Amino acid sequence: MTSIDVHELTKEYGATRAVDRLSFRVRPGRVTGFLGPNGAGKSTTMRVVLGLDRPTGGSATIGGRPYARQTEPLRTVGALLDAQAAHGSRTPRSHLSSLAASNGIPMSRVRTVLEETGLGDVGARRIKSFSLGMRQRLGLAAALLGDPQVVMLDEPSNGLDPEGIIWIRELMKRLAREGRTVLVSSHLMNETASFADHLVVLGRGRLLVDMPMKDFLDSRSRPRVRLRTAEPRRLHSALASKGLTGIQAEDGRWVIDGVTAEAIGAIAAHERIHLLELADERATLEQAYLDLTADDTPFAASTTRDRQET
């Protein structure tokens, strides 16, 4: 089993501290979502893990070894950093062949990953004719080339069409099911919510959150209940007697803050009030994330922040 271990990692560019004593572990068998505002240090962390940038302090290892010490790194770690990196004059086949050659990967893998990423028919076309989505698929093909135990993807759904987004979501889940270590950075919350099992959230280069997605949502959700009833008046007075107020929305639904469905259900049952619908309203990942990072966004517009506080 191969984990990514980031230990007390610090990276400074001149006077700017991009990553600040960051420690976390990415474990195999699940998809870890890597979140944070622009400039939080996600890409820097990924580059240091890949040995591309030298850390100012601390260390990053994969399976206990620094990336540069892996004998044939692409067979252990596959990464997608920037879909534009493949030279436009090359064909997908020559781009992947040059990568396979240096890492002793059989050339048959080139064909396999091209087919797997839906580029089987365009393997001999120039990359410069590709759309962003196709380049993204090629970047994924390069990441999967060495059948690696660890997969690191920076914004993988960039430029993909809806089918592509569903495809990559299923791909990441499958990779995790196969026991691989999957780290995926994204700025799309609903996207991340649809594939991540675990979250690592950065803010200003520091670790804000490292926990299972469900725990994160629970920790950031204030209890709130949504319901519909056939007897609004009776419900209103029943709630008032318990010191609760419901707000009725235009569509007839009620929203009650500070309680769980369990408590409201008990009240309604006791008063024999006819309910048509009753559910806990959970925070979405987006709400939970914005709530968390409101104070840690270096470039947050003041209006966004004001909205957070209301």
Place this chain on the structure above:
Amino acid sequence: MTLTAVLHSEWIKIRSIRSIYGSLIAVLATTLIITVLVLGTVGQEQAEQAGADAVLNAFFALSFGQIAAVVFGATAVSSEFLNGALRVSLAAVPRRSLFYAAKMTAIGGAVLVVGLVTTFTTFLVGQLFLGEHAIGLGHPGVLRAALGGGIHLALMALLAAGLATLLRSAIAVLSLLVPLLLIVPFVLVDVATAVLRYLPDRAGQAVLHQNPVDGPGPWSGLAVTALWAAAALLAGWWAVRNRDA
């Protein structure tokens, strides 16, 4: 990960970008075409002039071919500095000295092979136009010029490749080297001839003369060019080892 594997990878990279591979072929094409044009028209007259250097007359066109070699060396490296391509390359080959050594070996080796093919082909084809003035491979200085000319082209490509690694741009390298090769010699010709003879291309081209006058001798001139190339290669190595990608 072996040097052979990384060399193979670097060769695929060279082969798969048409403009880069094209400039490698242009080393041969340019030299050959200019030789044929010049020797085919004024070759015999030149040979009859007093003090004519028959060897230099056979190989003079290499100074045009070397521009293609410089372009090849610079662009083969600069393609790595486009849109973060270097990150993909270094993720595949994280041992940076190995990566750099393989890339420079591929560039230098390719130009050496093409350069030797160029010098021999150019010589043999060029002599066809010289009638009674034609010389053979056994003529004094010819073999030396053919071998040395090939090495000179490889050294010029490595000089450009090392600089391109340091400057991360082919444009920067070409705007530095092309004037040095094409313009400076004409501007400085009267002022500082002694200095000129130690510029990278001038020094190496001593090997193309039958009897080099003044300045460094044929092999020592090539050694001077080798020193220039080595300095550029070391600077590039330092940059690859120490910079963040």
